[in-house]
Amino acid sequence: xxxxxxxxxxxxxxxxxxxxxxxxxxxxxRGIDLTVRTGEVHAIMGPNxxxxxxxxxxxxxxxxxxxxxxxxxxxxxDLLAMAPEARAREGVFLAFQYxxxxxxxxxxxxxxxxxxxxxKHRGEEELGPVEFMDELEEKLKAIGWDSxxxxxxxxxxxxxxxxxxxxxxxLAVLDPRLAILDETDSGLDIDALKTVAHTVDKLRRPDNATxxxxxxxRILTHIRPDFVHVLADGRIVKSGGxxxxxxxxxxxxxxxxxxxxxx
Amino acid sequence: xxxxxxxxVLQPYKYGFVTDIESETxxxxxxxxxxxxISQKKGEPGWMVEWRxxxxxxxxxxxxxxxxxxxxxxxxxxxxxYYAAPKQRPKLDSLDQVDPKLLETFEKLGIPIxxxxxxxxxxxxxxxxxVSVATTFREELKKHGVIFCAISEAIREYPDLVRQYLGSxxxxxxxxxxxxNSAVFTDGSFVYxxxxxxxxxxxxxxxxxxxxxxxxxxxxxxxxxxxxxVSYLEGCSAPVRDANQLHAAVVELVALDHATIKYSTIxxxxxxxxxxxxxxxxxxxxxGACRGRGSKISWTQVETGSAITWKYPGCILQGDDxxxxxxxxxxxxxxxxxxxxxxxxxxxxxxxxxxxxxxxSAGRGQNTYRGLVKILxxxxxxxxxxxxxxxxxxxxxxxHTFPYIDVRNSTAIMEHEASTSKIGEDQIxxxxxxxxxxxxxxxxxxxxxxxxxxxxxxxxxxxxxQRLLGISLEGSVG
Numbered sequence: 001x002x003x004x005x006x007x008x009x010x011x012x013x014x015x016x017x018x019x020x021x022x023x024x025x026x027x028x029x030r031g032i033d034l035t036v037r038t039g040e041v042h043a044i045m046g047p048n049x050x051x052x053x054x055x056x057x058x059x060x061x062x063x064x065x066x067x068x069x070x071x072x073x074x075x076x077x078d079l080l081a082m083a084p085e086a087r088a089r090e091g092v093f094l095a096f097q098y099x100x101x102x103x104x105x106x107x108x109x110x111x112x113x114x115x116x117x118x119x120k121h122r123g124e125e126e127l128g129p130v131e132f133m134d135e136l137e138e139k140l141k142a143i144g145w146d147s148x149x150x151x152x153x154x155x156x157x158x159x160x161x162x163x164x165x166x167x168x169x170x171l172a173v174l175d176p177r178l179a180i181l182d183e184t185d186s187g188l189d190i191d192a193l194k195t196v197a198h199t200v201d202k203l204r205r206p207d208n209a210t211x212x213x214x215x216x217x218r219i220l221t222h223i224r225p226d227f228v229h230v231l232a233d234g235r236i237v238k239s240g241g242x243x244x245x246x247x248x249x250x251x252x253x254x255x256x257x258x259x260x261x262x263x
Numbered sequence: 264x265x266x267x268x269x270x271x272v273l274q275p276y277k278y279g280f281v282t283d284i285e286s287e288t289x290x291x292x293x294x295x296x297x298x299x300x301i302s303q304k305k306g307e308p309g310w311m312v313e314w315r316x317x318x319x320x321x322x323x324x325x326x327x328x329x330x331x332x333x334x335x336x337x338x339x340x341x342x343x344x345y346y347a348a349p350k351q352r353p354k355l356d357s358l359d360q361v362d363p364k365l366l367e368t369f370e371k372l373g374i375p376i377x378x379x380x381x382x383x384x385x386x387x388x389x390x391x392x393x394v395s396v397a398t399t400f401r402e403e404l405k406k407h408g409v410i411f412c413a414i415s416e417a418i419r420e421y422p423d424l425v426r427q428y429l430g431s432x433x434x435x436x437x438x439x440x441x442x443x444n445s446a447v448f449t450d451g452s453f454v455y456x457x458x459x460x461x462x463x464x465x466x467x468x469x470x471x472x473x474x475x476x477x478x479x480x481x482x483x484x485x486x487x488x489x490x491x492x493v494s495y496l497e498g499c500s501a502p503v504r505d506a507n508q509l510h511a512a513v514v515e516l517v518a519l520d521h522a523t524i525k526y527s528t529i530x531x532x533x534x535x536x537x538x539x540x541x542x543x544x545x546x547x548x549x550x551g552a553c554r555g556r557g558s559k560i561s562w563t564q565v566e567t568g569s570a571i572t573w574k575y576p577g578c579i580l581q582g583d584d585x586x587x588x589x590x591x592x593x594x595x596x597x598x599x600x601x602x603x604x605x606x607x608x609x610x611x612x613x614x615x616x617x618x619x620x621x622x623x624s625a626g627r628g629q630n631t632y633r634g635l636v637k638i639l640x641x642x643x644x645x646x647x648x649x650x651x652x653x654x655x656x657x658x659x660x661x662x663h664t665f666p667y668i669d670v671r672n673s674t675a676i677m678e679h680e681a682s683t684s685k686i687g688e689d690q691i692x693x694x695x696x697x698x699x700x701x702x703x704x705x706x707x708x709x710x711x712x713x714x715x716x717x718x719x720x721x722x723x724x725x726x727x728x729q730r731l732l733g734i735s736l737e738g739s740v741g
Binding site for chain 1: 688690694695696697698699700701703707708710712714715
């Protein structure tokens with residue numbers, strides 16, 4: 001599929017071909033095709049239960065989902081053959097819809113462990129606590145946080161909005177090649193949404209790409225997507241440029257669902 | 264739950280080697296003659312023998328307790344040897360005469376007792392089977408008036424002190440295992456910190472069971488005189504053997520006015536194999552008396568070893584404004600069983616106690632927290648805070664909580680919190696998605712769960728404790 005939005009200039013980063021996946025025996029993804037090039041932002045929209053989050057989880061390698069058919073290439077490599085931690089170390093990042101709390105482990109320690117796991121994988125020297133803190137300061141500021149968040153346990157006692165911001169902090173610190181944001185905008189107030197969107201937007205570079213799973217048009221006014229895809233019943237039923245998002249905002253999803261091809 | 268996650272917590276036992284050393288062992292069996300023989304070997308005065316015999320006669324009338332949530336076959340008390348000592352008994356002040364094999368053993372365990380290798384700031388009493396083989400830094404401690412020696416030596420050298428306090432917290436007829444210990448205890452440590460002295464270093468005893476078919480019955484007595492302060496650490500391990508071995512220790516602590524005793528344990532006795540063969544039965548009585556005003560006793564324990572653990576370190580808060588604390592991490596794997604907790608008895612006014620218990624169960628392990636908080640009539644304004652958290656790894660293990668609360672004064676304030684959690688696939692996946700390996704993810708989650716207890720341990724022990732749980736050092740930035 002090709003979008004109408006923009007010329008394709010970057011290299012192919014992610015290629016999803018006819019992806020089928022099930023959870024607890026139920027088929028959720030029924031043949032997804034998606035090509036993401038470097039420098040691009042793709043928005044995945046669609047009604048509840050259409051498979052948006054499943055797609056995000058499958059790309060990250062959540063063990064609860066079984067891939068029953070299809071292929072995913074990431075930088076030309078078989079992504080589905082890689083363990084979740086290997087995907088992460090190779091630059092695939094998932095901002096969770098429901099971030100998980102880890103009691104007793106500070107945010108700073110968790111972040112540094114993640115950074116060092118990735119650095120080690122790349123053959124780079126691991127960062128000590130002090131060097132790491134220096135690097136962190138600026139990223140914290142970007143999301144409007146002070147350093148007190150670093151000494152709090154990972155997502156433990158965080159509000160819904162704080163958890164989402166924390167995901168974006170991790171995104172900013174880990175600086176992945178492929179960022180998948182799973183409904184990061186849900187549950188954020190307008191100011192928080194702006195901050196989060198601004199941070200994500202600033203991370204856009206010609207050598208990375210973002211897949212944005214969302215329900216709402218709102219975030220797309222801050223992060224302008226190159227492509228918008230509509231998922232319904234486990235398939236992409238329509239792709240287009242950012243104007244498609246606006247159309248969805250006005251008309252809803254039903255007109256597309258009716259148009260979905262039947263197998 | 265992948266077996267990889269469980270395997271991470273189920274680290275192989277690393278201290279299971281046997282030291283090949285000739286030892287002098289008393290034939291198995293228990294009788295008044297055996298007790299007299301032990302006493303004679305130790306060169307004890309008459310009052311000590313009489314005390315032991317009194318304990319023995321009481322023990323004979325006592326039934327073995329079976330109320331704990333643990334299961335094991337009958338113990339044949341006549342099949343156990345009650346005394347084993349390496350031959351060539353060393354002279355206490357000269358390490359030159361200690362068998363090099365013993366030095367090597369403790370070195371392998373990470374407890375260097377040779378002069379040049381000693382840990383700075385930690386004085387060590389090394390107990391091998393039934394005897395203390397060396398106590399380091401004695402002279403240095405003596406300068407501050409601190410007595411730190413083997414209890415067998417204390418009975419000979421400081422009989423008045425020992426007589427005054429021995430059995431004053433745990434009487435010889437306190438319970439079945441305490442009575443047995445009183446009858447046959449062989450060695451252990453004695454500490455006396457004089458008035459107003461802050462002990463200049465950590466004191467530590469390392470217990471090693473080596474001989475086969477023996478029991479270890481150590482007895483530790485720590486007395487902190489008014490205004491003094493002492494921190495004591497205890498570690499232990501044993502070789503891998505197919506038969507169960509009995510370890511029945513008694514620890515008594517006495518804190519006088521405004522004195523503080525901090526007692527930390529890392530219990531790593533051989534836990535038995537995956538099928539539950541072998542391992543130590545760890546049936547221990549530990550109790551501290553906060554006898555003076557404003558005194559404080561703090562227990563911290565990390566229990567990873569033993570086939571069966573039966574242990575309730577407690578505090579008797581007699582003095583007004585006294586404080587009792589209990590911080591515990593208990594891990595059960597394979598077929599290990601632990602029934603552990605604490606007793607806080609509030610007698611004085613404004614007494615306070617804190618209980619933080621973390622139970623981790625994996626494999627087919629069964630982990631029970633059992634705790635008693637008792638507020639007596641005179642304990643005006645007593646306060647207790649209890650927190651019991653359980654973590655399950657896998658679906659074949661169990662966690663149980665039995666909190667007993669007995670309040671007889673209406674001004675008391677009690678708080679109890681409890682939680683049970685499972686290491687979830689989602690938690691592991693979350694950490695993996697950030698690039699961490701499954702092992703590091705589990706380490707991190709378990710370590711975070713235990714953090715409130717680990718932070719109570721002295722530095723050297725905190726590191727050891729984390730390592731024991733198969734955990735990489737947390738070294739939190741924050």
